[in-house]
Structure formats: structure tokens, C-alpha cells
Amino acid sequence: MRAPSYTAVWTFRSLSLPEWDSKGRALCSVHIVLDWDGTLTVKDTMALLGGLPRARDLRLYNQRLHRPESEPPSHLRGEAEVNSIVDLTPPASVNLWDGFVAAYMEDYRAHKALHYPVTPKESPREERASPDQYSRWLESLKVVEYASAERVTRSRFFRGVRTEDVANVARDALDSGALQLREDWNCLFDMSVSQAGDQQAPLISKISIISVNWSECFIRWSLYLAAERLTNISPASKAALLGRIDNMKISSNEIHGLDSPQGSSGKLTGNVRTAREKAERLPEFSNQSEAAAAKQQHREAAFVVYVGDSGTDYECFRGADLPIWISDQGEEENRRVRRFEAVFRPLNTGNESGGFKSCHLKEWAELTDRGDGDWCAWADDLKEVADWLKSVS
Template identity: 25%
Template sequence: MVTGIIIFDFDGTITTVDTINTLASLPTSHHPSEKTKRHEKLWEEIVEGYVADHTEHTKGYAPDAESRRTLEQELGYLESLRVPEGASIQKVSQGSLFAGLKEEDFRGFGERIVDDGTGDHAQGGERVRLRKGFGEFVEKCGKQGWEIGVVSVNWSRDFIKGVIAKKCAGQEVRVVANGIRHPEGRIEGPEELGGEVMMTAGDKLRGMELLSREGDEKKKVVYFGDSTTDLACLVEAELGVVVADEEEGKLLVTSRRIGFGVPHVGEYREAKDGKRQGMVWARDFEEVMESRVVEGLQR
């Protein structure tokens, strides 16, 4: 019997940091040396353009951050980021950064690049590190009857599948994220969501709703996320777990600003009226397991 579904964000939640720069390094290992500099220059231009567009957009957005005091206001701002995000994705697609790469290339790269703590690595260079306790947590939840899913605005669901493959071996994991179309290298959204590229908090919420429904039935959801693009999902889930290295992390600060108290998972408790706290935070999955917060939802 399925208890419900546990859904993870990928970058900064399953992994310790964002992996976009690592993913962007894949083309240089698949192209002749004379093309390497062109790809590196293109990526540099894309990053610089994105930072400039994002900064300009945020500077001109009203109300500004300090004036946004409600969830509705914050989600409105997050949805407006579709403008700079979309411009960046268009540049990646038009620049053919990932042209010629197949699904198996992204998956294999993810498998090789991950640092799972065993020291068994086949490829040098930058590593993608998994957050402490992830594999053990997934295994434990699977045995307890939970389904497992991933919702991400990362550009390659196959890269995600490769990164988590070893730690999720034996556990079916449904990934709702973007893909990179072969051979042109165009970024496209998941078929389940009509092919629209996932970019915003609202897109992630649609992904969560897709995974949490089975016919007319809605599954119980535990959602893990680390960034403001996870805000809508964290609020809507039965339990939202903010993953943060410290109490002053950006998402926790934002949550408090708009009126959400988010205690540490070690302080999790049931309220007097029987309702459980909607959001908590944890540094890693070991802290979550120690708290037994997920087991509490099975009662």
C-alpha cells in the first residue's frame, strides 16, 4: 500500500550546490578541441547575460523584496522571472551548446561525475556532491511504502537520473524536468506538462501536482526544496522541508519575511489541535531521519 509520495527538488536539495555549471561543461568533452573555446565563450556570454537580465528585472520589479509581505506577492515576483529565465534558455538552445548529445550522454555523465562518498570515480574534474543521507533516506522511505519523485527546472532530466542512479538503485523514481532534444540541443519541457519548458515556481507546482495525483485521488506529499522556486510546492505539500546549510539561508529568510515560521526539523511537533506544522528545515537527510518527521505523517 502506497503511503504517499516524497518529492525532491534536485539542485541544492539532493545535491549540495547548483549543478548548472557542471552540466554546461559536458559539451567540451564531446567536441573536438577547436570547438572547446567556442563553447566556453558561449557559456560565459550566456551566464553574463543571465546575471545582467536577472538583476535588471529584479531592480525594476515592484513591490521590491522588502515590501513583499505575503505569499501571493512573493509568488507573483517568482512567476515574473519567466522573462529573464526564458531569455537565457533561448540563448542556450539557439547557441546549440548541447547539439549532438544524446540522452545516454547526459545520463552517463551524471553517473560518472557524482561524488557519492565512496571515492570510486572514473572521471576527473568537478564533482557533483550528494547531500548527506540522501541514499539512506530514499531506501528507508521506499521500504515504508512511499513513492519517490523529483521535480526540477534543471535542463536535463537524464543528467538528474544519472546522478541519482546509484543511490536510488532498486527504487523507481519518476523525474519531471526539462530535456535536451537530440540532435539540435534545444531545451524542451516534459511531455507530461505539454512540452512547456519548466522555469518558475509555478511550473514546479504543476510538476508536483502531476506526480501527486492518481486518477481522482490525491496522494499525501512531502516536498524537499532549497530555493525560492520551491516555495509554492513547500507551502502546498502536507509537509514541506526546506533544505538549508544555515538558518539564515535565502529561502528561510524569504519565508519568514512573508509570514511563515519554519522551525528546525529537530523542533517538529504536532500542534494542540492535531494539525502538524506545514514547514520545517533541515541541513541534510540525516537530520530528517533522526527527527522521524516523515514517520509522523504515517499515523
């Protein structure tokens, strides 16, 4: 299959910071958009979804143990139970999931052999692709991503899974440490909620998530349960945070039918699986033409800050007013540079024309000699992002 003839159309609408009034209020709304895996979380969480069949089986097993002698007719019981899915053993679930991962990697390697935009070299520094080449490479991976989702759908791996199973998996993962949100993850969320007695509007007008994860439900439950466990905030602040999580916009994929009495059909739904599809979910007025429309209607376009960590965030970086890459590398500059090149390989990350370069978030406002390349700011963690926003307000 030939790579799609896609040319990136996302460009920076503005490289300047929003203006603030004398009382510290932004003269235009500030919208924070976050990636999920590796940005809000310490590491990828997709593997945790492989435990959903086990959670479903345990739930159905417990229901069977406590069912009264006079059972309801089969049409009133869950489809998964009626079809004896409870006999599925945990090892079978694990083996199926491992098979999905292996098949995905096989597809990826075969696709890369045909579509990689440059000839692979021994040294990453020798692999150079232009921004347009890199965008086409990322979009060409669409066939791999959708094949993986279709493979899982056909297997009916998630058949019978319900919302409560998703919540239980998230809860267990938080208990065990398999799911870890970044330290001080709630700092940005707190800045989007009006504090008690504060007459000013919150610094961040809106906060949302865009993710290629397979389950929006899993993301929301993970945040909600993590927020419930916070002990360093007041009850009022926690209630406000929980309300924000409950109502925030999360653009992701989903496991179909989690709220059905019979549980999921097993189908994976949604079309947020590539870098371009993520960028298409950026907030309203996130590109130049829409900003112009807002100006004509005498409205201020939102200042969009996008925070991400991986190559799938690249198009969102190009479409945001302020792109922030979570480097997670402490003070080791050389290590950070090497990781930046590895994450966006084979994109040209040098100083050549058209490169994609980074600077520390604290230096962003003073960055005047940008040349004709794309830039993104970097920060070590989310607290650094929150502290910086406070400092410029």
C-alpha cells in the same frame, strides 16, 4: 513587460501527520518529492552541463582515431561529426557558457529593477512582501528563464551531444567532487524499497523529483552512478535502489534528441522553469479539490512531503502536506534564521499576519498554534528527514 497577474492558489491540504497502524504502516500512502540542485546535491549542478560539448568532442575525436580506413558514407555518421563540430575547442565552449551566465544575470537585474515587489532596502528585514506579492514575483521571472533557454537553443550549444556524453560528464564530476550528493542521500530512497524478507510495505510508497534543471537525463545518470558507488549496502539493496532510480518519475527539462544517433539538435525542451511550474508537477491529489475527489471515490489521498532548499521551491512548499526546507546550517540558530530570510527574500518571514515561518521538523507534530501564516519544517540534512519519518511510524 508587466508582471503576470498571478495569484497563488496553493494552500496546505492538511497540517496533520498521516496516521499509522499498530504495525507501523501508514494508513495513507506517503509520497516524498525532492528538489534536485541544493537538496539532493550539496550545490548547484547546472554549470556541469557546460562541459557537455567537450565530452561530445572527445567522443567524436576518439571515434575518428579508431575509424577504419574505409569510412562509412556521411549520411551514416553523426551530424555533429559531419559538420566538423569536433573542431570546437574547449575554451570556446567555456566562453559560450560564461556568456550565457552573464546574459542571464543581465536579464535578471533588468527585470528586478522593474518588477521587484518592494523597494529594495539596505536591510533584508525591512523588505516585506506578502505571500501573493512573492508568488507574483517568482512567476514574473518566467520571462527571464525562458529567454535564457531560448538563447542556448539558438546557439545550438548542445548540438550533437548524446546520452553517453551526459553519463560521462556525470561520472567525471563524481570523480572530481564537482558533483556531490548529500551524505546519506540514499536513506530516503531505501525507505521506498521493500527489503528482502520484509512482508510489510515500504514506509514511503513513492519517491520522485521535481527540478528546474535543464536535463532529466543528467539527474538520473548522476543518481544511478552515485548509487553504483555505494559500498555500505548489500548487493540486493543496491540492485533494488538502482531499479528504483531507473523507474522513478523525474519532472524536469531536457536537451532534445540525446538518444538520437546524430545526437541532440541543440534545443532545450520542457516547461519546468519557475516555482509555479514546479508546483504544477506536484503529485496527484496535492491540493484540496483533488483530495475531495479522492474522498468521494473512497480513496485515501497521498500524504505529500516536499523537500527543497530555495525560493523556486516556495510554491511546492505551499502545495505540500508537509514542506521541509533543508537549512544546512548545523546548530547555529541565528545563522539559520538569517539564511531563511535571505533565501525567501523579500517574503515576509516575520511573525506578522501572512508570514512564512519555519520550525524544526521534530516540532512539527506538536505545532498547534499556527495562526494564519504559512509554515514549513526545517531539517539540516536528508538523513534527519529519514530518521524523523521512521520515528513517527
